[in-house]
Structure formats: C-alpha cells, structure tokens
Amino acid sequence: MSKFIFSFLICLSPCFLFAQESEEDTAGMKKTYSGHQLRFSFDASKLLLNRLVENRSAYEGAIDYYLNGESYAVAEFGAGNSNIDYPDLKYKTNNTFLRLGIDKSLFVRKKPQDWGLGFFGFRYGLGMIRRNDANYTTNDGLGGVTTGVIPADNFTSHWFELTGGMKVELLRGLFAGWTVRAKFLLNQGALGDLKPAYIAGYGPGEKATAFDYNFYIAYAIKWSSAKSQ
C-alpha cells in the first residue's frame, strides 16, 4: 500500500511545480483564454496490461470538454472481464462502467493554442457487474471433497475517485498523457460475500481502496479560435 501512495505522490509532484510556476508567470497578467476543445482518448496502458495479464482484460476510453476557468468536464467509460480460475474456486465476471467528473488545470494557459495541462480532479464511478455461476470445492481434511455452486448474480457498484495527471500536445490535436487515481468503493457490502475479483474501471472488488493509472492517447477537435478576454 505504501509504495502505491509513494508513487502517487511522486506522480503528483510535477503538478505542484506547474502550480507554482503559473502563479509566478501570471502574476499581474490576469489573462485567460477561452476556446472549445473536445478530446477523445483511449487508454493504451490497459491494452498493454491485457497482453501481460492472462485472466482479466479491460478497455477504457474518455471524452473531455473544455470549460471556462481552466476546467474540463470528463466522461470516462469502458468494459472488462475477468476469469477467476483458482484450484478451489472458478467463476467469470464482466462489467461496464461510467465515470463522470471534473479536471481542474493547475496552471493558466500562456497562449491560446496552449492546451497542455497538469491537473487534479475527481470522479464518480458507476459499474454494472455480472458474475456468472461460481463453482467451489471444499476439503474436510479427511480426504472428503464437497462441491457447490454459488448462483450467478448482478451487482451495481459505486465509487469515488481523486485524480491527478497531465496531458501534453505532441502534435497539433494529438495528445498523450497520464492519470493516477485513488479510488474509494462506496458500497462494498452490496457486492455480497463473493465479491468480484476484478471490476473494470475500479479494480479489485475485495478492497475498499484501490489505486490505478491510465496512459492516454488522445485526439482533440477545436472548432473555434481562442481569444483574449
């Protein structure tokens, strides 16, 4: 747990640098830029993990829209599945999820075409989960083995996230960026005794707190020129 917190703080540290710089650079300027930008992102890190981890997969995408005041409205969505195949317990899950929230830039744009940012934000996450029949075996210690089935069930999970990260415009309209997330499951009890081992968009259902990251590749549409106010 401590290594995740440490990594999370390291990842956020550049953002604090940006925040300090923006305060210095914009002191006395009081100049902000507007404009419209709609950005479509997909999470490349999940594609990598899908190849490295055998028994689960996830696909994530995001859409964000620039609001005034250096804020972005964000909608993230995706789907995933897992295949739990332990010697004494086997089941499969699949789920879809939606996250909604706001990202707030930590520094003020210097030029109208400056769309890179370091940010922090929050999300509300909603997951719709389907768990198939779970087959289990137990051993009584005397060589006797019992088997049973936990019937399939559907769950709805809710969670809250704190996010931080950055996005860099590599080419005109083409962005790359990362987001780190601290997630807090709000209704773990509603997932029953046999909690889904993996919830795409959240993480391990057995844990009330989870950490995650995304590495986004994005393309942005800008349909009006920025202007000074």
Added chain:
Amino acid sequence: MANKKIFFSFNLFLLLLFCSGFVACTTERNPCLEPKVPKLSISCLQYKSEGNNYIDTALPNANFVSLDIDSARFWYWGADALSKFDLVLSPLRDTSLWTLQADSSFSPIDTITFIYERKLKFISNACGYSHDYTLKEVRSTNRNLDSVRIVNHAVTTKAGTENVKIYF
C-alpha cells in the same frame, strides 16, 4: 522550461508505468496462505483428589479414529504424551462420530459424537470457501472417559480456540 519539466515528468511516469505493470503482473494471482480446514480443538483433563481440581493430562498412547458410514480413518494413531488434539468435522453431515482410546495397549474404546450446524463461509478468491461449524451437542460413551463438555461452540479456522474438554 515548462516543456522540459513536462518531458521530465512524462518520462518519470513511463518509468512508473512499466514498474507498476511488472508489479501488477507478479501479484495478480495470490496464493492461499490462510488455513482452510476448521479444527475442533480438544483438551484432556483428569481429576486429582489431592488438589480437588482437574489438570491437563497427557494420554499415553492415544488413538483417535473417525468413523464414517462405510469407512474408518485413523487421525491420531499411537499419539504419545499428548493432551490436546485437533479433530475435523464432516461438511457433508450434521454429525461426526469418533472413537477415542486413551492407551492403545489396554484401555477400552469410547465413542464421541459431535452434533453441529454447518455454515458455508467465503475466505477469499485464492482460498475459496470453507465451512464454519456450531457445536450443538456432544454425546459419548463412558467406558474409560468420565464426561465431555463444550467450552466453545464455534469451530472455525481460527487457531488457539479450545472447543471441547474431555474428563477422565
């Protein structure tokens, strides 16, 4: 200047990404490190008239045998100088029948019947399910032993909990 910082933090992130990726891969499938079979813990005591109390007594050469409908399984066989024994209960039935012979060379054999309720319990994804038992009653013959008493009704995987005392 800002671009350099952005590049620096971008590269730092990539490094963390790959490190975290490897960590995630190695911890994806957890081993089961918890006990899965609940043990019914028994202690043996003997009355001492000198002190007018019961003290732990080690059985000299004990046999504990589980009797099933069509089979017998030797759980302890010639156990030397033990006063505490861990037995198991059947998850298939609500009763388990055991025989106890305190000294296999000469002492008579007693039977002990444990009557209990079963409850399925989820441990973890790695360990799967187990059973918890609640002892309702213990019956025994009295050829050699004097009596049997339940001191803790919950038979779980938690270690160090004594469930039944056998008095000689």
